[in-house]
Amino acid sequence: MKGWDAHEDAVERLLASYGRIGRGDRIRLAKKTSNLFRPRQGSDSPGLDVSGLDGVITIDAEAQTADVQGMCTYERLVAETLPHGLIPYVVPQLRTITLGGAVTGLGIEATSFRNGLPHESVLEMDILTGSGELVTATTVGEHADLFDAFPNSYGSLGYATRLRIKLEKVPPFVALRHVEVADAAAAVKAIEVISETREWQGERVDGLDGTAFSPDEIYLTLARFTDVEQTTSDYTGQQVFYRSIQLREIDSLTMNDYLWRWDTDWFWCSGAFGAQNRWLRRVWPARYRRSDVYHRLVGLDERLGISTVLDRIKKVPGRERVIQDVEVPVDRLPEFLEWFDAEVGMRPVWLCPLRTTRPWPVYPLTAGEIYVNVGFWGTVEVSAGSPVGAVNQQIEAAVHDLGGHKSLYSEAFYDQKTFEQIYGGDVLAGVRGRYDPEGRLSTLYEKAVRNS
Template sequence: MQGWTKHERAVEALRASWHAIPDGAPVRLAKTTSNLFRPRTAHDAPGLDVSGLDGVIAIDPVARTADVQGMCTYERLVDETLAHGLMPTVVPQLRTITLGGAVTGLGIESTSLRLGLPHEAVLEMDVLTGSGEIVTAAPDNEHAELFAAFPNSYGSLGYAVRLRISLEEAPRQVRLRHVRFDGGAEAAKAIAHIAESGTWDGIAVDAVDGTAFSPDEVYLTLAHFADSDLPTSDYTGQDIYYRSIQRRREDVLTIADYLWRWDTDWFWCSGAFGAQNPRVRRVWPRRWRRSDVYHRLIGLDAKVGLSRVLDRVKGVPGRERVIQDIEVPLDRLDEFLAWFDREIGMRPVWLCPLRTRRAWPTYPLTPGEVYVNVGFWGTVVVPADAEPGTVNRRVEAEVHRLGGHKSLYSEAFYDRATFDSLYDTAGLDRLRDRYDPGARLTTLYDKAVRNS
């Protein structure tokens, strides 16, 4: 009961902080860290005290469920569930993503083809609404509409205080096969086969993601969960995981190392800080080789402007940050990759197939249809007089043309009409009338596009 008692005290502090926010002031979280990649307007008004909502309340090993506070990171959640031989159905790649963040902002990983997205493991959740009320939303109760619209709402409908999620049995090890294909079309055919059969070459595929190094060098990493006791690789030291994909046909990782395989080097983005240089890596403390450290370094550079100074020295006219995750239907993957190579030219890119189990109105993917998430994170050189967001707008237009969607954790440039059609803002407005009649919460469009 200790976990529940602590949770109740944290909820009391949350309620008190809500009442301390002046009438008419926007209701926001009082937190300084974030995994978002879009600018946010600073506000002087106090925020919600969520400092006590960062833990696991209880785990039921028999029912395979966990009650988790909204600000609990997946790193902490995984540590506690693995102690019971269990793990969340989908564990996003980065350690400091919170469960509440993954549900209200979407998350994805290599089990998403088999098990959907993180919010599809939610059985019920307590949501603090804009009116200051905490309601329990479930798929089949009086708050079912709120439950369905909450994924991809990014705090515009409220904040998750507690979530009850289903868990699955965790293996001791994960056996990997890195299978090369000569382009996106071949990889898409393989994904379709795996989606249909759940196997590749007669071996079960429990998880799958991909890495496209060039137009004709695409790998699918096929994971098989096993309770084996084989020698394992370690990519938290000098070796770098993404480079092993090209060098090894097979590999074995512990389940913990598999879940965080991308975090140590932030996929491949740690190279921008020199962390992949062997000489630098030897002196870079292992505890600082993680995504949240790199994220803070980017924030520091934004303040001091070192990269801008270096660009001026190199004669680079201008740069645009292109950090996006998009989903396109599987049969349009090759078309998108060809366009991306021709128009953007950024490599590697991450591929993660997924399919949802039911309709979620704020991110309307067709249930049962296979999509592929394409993740690309970096900068591209642009003319000095380029309009801000020029490259990102082209990406948005192409994804829209192909019948896809894009996540809103990074910058968005949609016009209002297009945004409304893609993210069901009419439905969100109807729910806001019910749960936030005083308009204390910022709308999704204002958050995602206006950065307010």
């Protein structure tokens, strides 16, 4: 663990780096890696030095809390908390997502049906604002407005240097049950029952997500955390987790392997790189079968244009990247999937139920209502000369019509008026006026749509 002295030194370096940025330059992080899937404009100005803000400061095992730096990855965070039998309330699926990133960008996982989203277990945050002030924000008090608006603000209100979060006590093992349901309507009924009772057929459910391989092949994966020693599977080697869902109803994992079950193959996206080919997988080092490596391969492809050349050879007229997570009300899930199959045609898709515990102004899901996150990641063929982002714009419209919302980690195409109506534009403007009166930080619209 870092300890408080190291943390204070890192904050001093951060503040010094803020002072070196010219008054006319935008404030941004000096950060080489990202889990975002939207282009970002480069800048010649120096960024904020966050190099020392990547660890756990301290853990209070008795109080079940941790003070964590904003750039700490969940991989590092879990490595520190799990030996105490503790984990964050929500651990996003990918190892290199940072705590600050998940809080300001809305992470999600299988515990979200009972624990909400990562920011809902945050007790307080130290935030560097656009004006260069370091403030401590909590649910009440002088900076409660910043605390409330921070989730889904993606750095447009500042950057969290420290977060105090609640931790959940967990046992060493996870018993899994993959329940096949007849269709999306049956999935909705099961999700509603489990969300209300936290049980299925008399058995406790601690984690809930789903995989829809086709309209009539949908599985809900029910996780039960247990102290009972299990014979566990290993999906960090030659076996692929998402394929096991179709092959076995009952399974077991260690808690650590359960938390990272989706990371090894980036859900199912590793197949695009050949990592699921049994011969190539044998020689692909396990340490390189992880989401951040695949993310870098995507970036390499974008720079070199390999996919574009292959498409030209195969005479593919055009291709659009469709990498999105959306939230729709649970009862509208069948409608969305039917529309999605007809208009987009991408499978599998990931399903993750969630409930927020209170209203959050910049991501206005109705508190207490059940939503389902639908995740789909890949590309689709489009006609030659198709408008940029045409498929993604259709998805935005469909989700909006169904009373849902779209996460902003990937490309967005909303016009500014619509965007600000959906994502709390008036609230953001008021908070920015207080904490960033000179507009040193990019607005949320500039970040999410204009990619600045």
